[in-house]
Amino acid sequence: MSTSTTSAPAPAETLPIRTVPDPVLRARTRPVGPDDASEVRALIPRMLATMYAAPGIGLAAPQVGSKLRLAVVDLHPDDQPSPLVLVNPEIVAKSEETATREEGCLSIPGQYADVTRPAQVTVRYQDAEGKRHEITGEGLLAACLQHEIDHLDGVLFVDHLSSLKRNMILRRLAKEQRERRQKRGDDDF
Ligand SMILES: [Zn+2]
Numbered sequence: 001m002s003t004s005t006t007s008a009p010a011p012a013e014t015l016p017i018r019t020v021p022d023p024v025l026r027a028r029t030r031p032v033g034p035d036d037a038s039e040v041r042a043l044i045p046r047m048l049a050t051m052y053a054a055p056g057i058g059l060a061a062p063q064v065g066s067k068l069r070l071a072v073v074d075l076h077p078d079d080q081p082s083p084l085v086l087v088n089p090e091i092v093a094k095s096e097e098t099a100t101r102e103e104g105c106l107s108i109p110g111q112y113a114d115v116t117r118p119a120q121v122t123v124r125y126q127d128a129e130g131k132r133h134e135i136t137g138e139g140l141l142a143a144c145l146q147h148e149i150d151h152l153d154g155v156l157f158v159d160h161l162s163s164l165k166r167n168m169i170l171r172r173l174a175k176e177q178r179e180r181r182q183k184r185g186d187d188d189f
Contacts, residue, residue, distance in 0.1 A: 012045035014053045015064040019107050019177075020170065024062050026154045029069040032087050032126075036068060040087065044128055047072045048083050056106045058144045060151030063107050071148040075140060084135075089125035089149050092134070094118035101143050103157045110176065111169045115160045117146050 018024055032040055043066060051059040051072055060071040073084040099119035104112040120138040123145050127133060137145050147157055158166040 012049040014050040015046050017050065017054065017059075017063055017106050018065055019109060020156070020173065022107075024065050024067070025107055025151070025156065027062065027067055028154050029061060029067050029152045031069050039066075040068065040070060040128065043068070043070065044072065044085055048074070048085075051106075052081075054106050057140075058148045059106065060148045062151055062154070069152050071152060073141075073144055073148060075144065085128045086123070086145075086148065087126040087128065087130070089123050089145070089152070091121050091146070091149060092124045093122040093136075095120040095138075099139070099142070101140070103143065103147060105147070105157050107151075108156065108158065108169065108173060111158075111173055113158070113161055113165060113169060115143070115147075115157050117143055117160070121145055123149070 043061065043064075047059050047061070047064060047070075050064060051057075051074065057075055058071065058073040061068045069088050071086045071089060073086065074082055076082065095118045097119040098116050100114050100116040102112050103115045104110075119142060120136065121142050122134060122136045124132070124134050135145075150156065150159075158169050161169070
């Protein structure tokens with residue numbers, strides 16, 4: 001029995017973020033079904049905590065090693081937390097007009113590039129309680145929704161670049177990762 005009067009729940013634990021070339025980032029996810037309810041309930045607060053801690057504005061389940069079709073987004077409108085939980089999201093409409101903006105990815109740390117995508121998309125999804133919703137976004141929200149849904153199909157933002165640019169980014173990242181490992185090794189002595 002507890003007589004504690006502090007009512008704030010313990011903050012959810014963060015999860016390690018998978019980075020390229022982890023194969024889980026290239027695997028297709030499977031739709032969340034009724035049998036996944038308890039796993040999804042446990043995963044959502046931890047994904048949100050991981051995204052906020054990174055910090056990032058979106059995080060898809062494969063980035064924390066899960067193969068469920070689930071992502072979280074928070075663009076902090078008006079500087080306030082405003083989490084959007086996307087269960088089984090699908091793009092149902094996209095504009096012909098395109099927009100180009102710089103993107104980065106928590107799974108490709110420190111690398112950024114201009115990505116061109118449809119300027120506006122409509123996404124159908126379920127919330128954490130299974131209720132159906134539709135959202136239409138443009139600007140940063142449109143890019144973020146497409147970036148996260150790409151993750152659920154095993155697609156990364158570098159796949160939208162020329163192979164020359166993609167290889168340059170992945171080689172640069174591998175070099176930085178190698179250097180970091182080396183540095184850690186040196187620090188052991
Ligand atoms: Zn990403």
